[in-house]
Amino acid sequence: MTIHGLSKSLYPTKPAHFNLESIIRPNILALHPYRCARDDYSEGILLDANENSLGHSIHPGETTKNTELDEIEELDLHRYPSPSHEPIKSRIADIRNLPGPEHVFLGVGSDEVIDLLIRIIVKPGGEEKILITPPTYGMYSVCAQINDVGVVKVPLELEPIHGEGGENGRFSLRVDKVKEAINADPSIKIIFLCSPGNPTGTTITLSSIKQILDCERFKGVVIVDEAYIDFANPSASAASLVSEYANLCVAQTLSKSFGLAAIRLGIAIAHPALIHVLNNAKAPYNISTPTAYLALRALSPESFSLKRNKIAILNASRVKLLQSLSTISAIGAPIGANEANFVMVPVLDKNGKKDTDRALAIYKILAEEKGVVVRFRGKEAGCEACLRITIGTEEENGMVIEKLKEVLAN
Structure with missing residues (x-):
């Protein structure tokens, strides 16, 4: 066929x-x-697709500025x-x-x-x-x-x-x-x-x-x-x-x-x-x-150049975030190669062992009480007790470290 x-x-x-x-x-x-x-055909008087010939009905709103939405x-x-x-x-x-x-x-x-x-x-x-x-x-x-x-x-x-x-x-x-x-x-x-x-x-x-x-x-x-x-x-x-x-x-x-x-x-x-x-x-x-x-x-070439600059910033921030995470005794060494815009780290118990229950609890407290949302991946193969943290802005990364320390201190 x-x-x-x-x-x-x-x-x-x-x-x-x-x-x-x-x-x-x-x-x-x-x-x-x-x-x-x-x-x-895509040009000419287009009367072939049952479209609304009068145009869209989005109200312009109160502003008349030439914005991206405009x-x-x-x-x-x-x-x-x-x-x-x-x-x-x-x-x-x-x-x-x-x-x-x-x-x-x-x-x-x-x-x-x-x-x-x-x-x-x-x-x-x-x-x-x-x-x-x-x-x-x-x-x-x-x-x-x-x-x-x-x-x-x-x-x-x-x-x-x-x-x-x-x-x-x-x-x-x-x-x-x-x-x-x-x-x-x-x-x-x-x-x-x-x-x-x-x-x-x-x-x-x-x-x-x-x-x-x-x-x-x-x-x-x-x-x-x-x-x-x-x-x-x-x-x-x-x-x-x-x-x-x-x-x-x-x-x-x-x-x-x-x-x-x-x-x-x-x-x-x-x-x-x-x-x-x-x-x-x-x-x-x-x-x-x-x-x-x-x-x-x-x-566009201009946007692509801007994208490369942002990637460089995020990759540098990834290194700094990992360094900061390494100072928290209840956070283990990262799992994986850290070649994306996130890192994955295990949560440890007081004896330095990976603790999935504690990781899940920390994840929920961070989101529900501290306003910091990361991703719990601790029940997947090879990811025992792990939290996945997206690389944020400098301020967001600092807040993650601050709130992690607060929660893990209890």
Whole structure:
């Protein structure tokens, strides 16, 4: 079966053991995508999409200042948005050193990318599966359950490191264990790798990713979730491999390093053939006009430079926060590699042992009595008694330390 609408010249050939048509669900391959009005024409007297020709009805309010909101209100909000957003894709392709915009898909956050990939590849019913490497991002399992597909778990290995700060640990991917799982279960269709990991903050090496991509027994797709890659080393991005591996998809987002969590723009970077299938299956107008407007501004050279400066500030603040946390005796040495915009530390009892119950209590007191909200991850594999703390402003980081000391003193 062929991929509807895909030119034969765009069918992938590398790696040799991977066949895209065999991994995509047959009903998706046969899908004739919905043709929306803007697929054909986007200029002229547009009377084809049943839009409100009188424009939007947002009242201007009391102010007449030319604010950012005013600029958005001046957009053609009564018209359906572009279904393709080529300028955004072209800019992303330039930033990530991709051959062209045909390697880029846009979704409503990376969560839509994750869900859509599962829907087009993995057959519902529980017989076919995804593989995850806990502790990891929880949406992989949530999407799997929603789509009624199985989940195979290959835990990351926490390697203890002993030093002045006490017992530390760095998570590592056991490629041999992943291969064992692949060999034991040919029904695995997708492997999710979070790099840098959430909540581990640890980047997976490109050599480890390539070992899995080169595994001839695995006929599915490897998805590398790089939501935090800009806080680590952007040159370590698996996006550099998509031209070589058609069985790879890299998920990114504007939520983290770009600071645009509210606009919900996610990115998939992959071989044009897989991007084509995603476009066939997506909702017709999944990216709104305001989102596209703000995203394109954020991807300008000037904004990109500002983003780099903020990343440098946050990374420096991460170092200072870790130093401050190390002065609190009831906080253990950080878990993970600290290569994202957060840190994860265990809460200890009076004997210096990890104490999950105490960590949960501290988490609740901080939020409910002290006005400081962190994330409790203490019941996940390898994260015993841990709190995950996002890097805030200098003032916010100082408040975290102050309130932690107050609560732990009792």
